[in-house]
Amino acid sequence: MIRVLIVDDQDLVRAGLRSLLGNDPGIEIAGEASGGVRGLAEARRLRPDVVLMDLRMPGGGGLDATAAITAELPGTRVLVLTTFSEPGEIDAAVRAGAAGYLLKDTGADELRRAVRTVAEGGNLLSPAVARHVMDRLAAEPPPERDPRLASLTERERQVLARVGLGETNQEIASALVISPATARTYVSRLMAKLRARDRTQLAVIAHRARL
Numbered sequence: 563m564i565r566v567l568i569v570d571d572q573d574l575v576r577a578g579l580r581s582l583l584g585n586d587p588g589i590e591i592a593g594e595a596s597g598g599v600r601g602l603a604e605a606r607r608l609r610p611d612v613v614l615m616d617l618r619m620p621g622g623g624g625l626d627a628t629a630a631i632t633a634e635l636p637g638t639r640v641l642v643l644t645t646f647s648e649p650g651e652i653d654a655a656v657r658a659g660a661a662g663y664l665l666k667d668t669g670a671d672e673l674r675r676a677v678r679t680v681a682e683g684g685n686l687l688s689p690a691v692a693r694h695v696m697d698r699l700a701a702e703p704p705p706e707r708d709p710r711l712a713s714l715t716e717r718e719r720q721v722l723a724r725v726g727l728g729e730t731n732q733e734i735a736s737a738l739v740i741s742p743a744t745a746r747t748y749v750s751r752l753m754a755k756l757r758a759r760d761r762t763q764l765a766v767i768a769h770r771a772r773l
Contacts, residue, residue: 563588563589563590564588564589564590564611564612564677564678564681565590565592565608565609565610565611565612566583566589566590566591566592566610566611566612566613566614566677567592567593567594567595567601567604567605567608567610567612567613567614568580568583568591568593568594568595568614569594569595569596569597569598569600569601569604569613569614569615569616569619569624569627570594570596570614570616570619570643571596571597571616571619571620572616573596575616575666576594576596579614579643580594582670582673582674583673583674583677586674588678589674589677592608592610593607593608593610596619597619597620597622598615598619598622598623598624598625598626598627599622599627600622601613601615601622601624601627601631602622602626602627602630602631605627605631605635605638606634606635609635609637609638610638611637611638611639611681612638612639612640612641612677612680612681613628613631613638613639613640613641614641614643614677615627615628615640615641615642615643615660616642616643616644617642617644617646617651617655618644618645618646624642624644624655625651625654625655625658626658628640628642628655628658628659628660629658629659631659632658632659632660632759632760632762633659633759636760639661639680639681639683640658640659640660640661641660641661641662641663641664641676641677641680642655642660642662642663642664643664643665643666643668643673644663644664644665644666645665645666646665647665647688647690647691647694649694649695652687652691652694652695656762656766657766659759659760659762659763660762661680661684661685661686661760661761661762662676662679662680662684662685662686662687662728663686663687663688663691664676664686664687664688664691665688665690665691668688679728679730682730682731682732683730683731683761684728684729684730684733684761685725685728685761685762685765686728687728695769707771708767708770708771710755710756710757710767711756711767711771713755714752714755717738717748718748718751718752718755719773720738721734721738721745721748721749721752722752722756722764722767722768722773723768723773724737724738725749725752725761725764725765725768726764726765726767726768726769726773728765731745731746731749732745734748734749749761749764752764
């Protein structure tokens with residue numbers, strides 16, 4: 563059972579998400595909050611698996627709450643669900659530790675799949691957001707080589723590249739023909755070697771290195 567906390571300042575949006583996700587037998591709505599400050603407090607209290615987080619809310623912004631949740635609660639992953647897809651906000655959300663970024667026009671089935679993907683350790687962006695990211699990366703000059711990558715084995719680089727694609731440990735294991743436990747060990751080793759806080763930071767490192 564995936565326990566979800568909904569953080570959004572609009573009553574109708576929360577009610578819709580509660581109804582949509584609550585109909586899934588594998589998802590439980592653990593709680594709700596109408597702002598970032600309250601959302602952080604509820605996350606600390608409830609320890610949900612996934613937080614659905616709006617970004618622009620009068621009761622405290624979602625970015626600060628996302629950063630605090632990912633720093634304090636390693637077992638909780640934040641999935642941003644917002645109306646806005648401005649490049650600056652996307653970058654800020656990723657830097658804050660968000661595991662995914664979806665727009666509110668996301669379909670019901672896609673949203674349920676996204677919650678499962680994030681809960682299982684994956685990362686994802688909605689297609690519109692992904693286009694923003696890819697266009698921006700394509701326009702950037704080639705990055706400087708990250709000296710930390712020199713210490714990685716070829717297999718570790720392969721795993722890092724697949725983390726950058728947002729794959730779960732199970733998907734990495736299947737692609738590289740290794741066990742899920744081995745994939746999990748590689749990811750943990752990469753976080754230690756690259757001094758990354760979580761999989762999201764690993765994904766950012768992979769993208770910056772063009773892996």
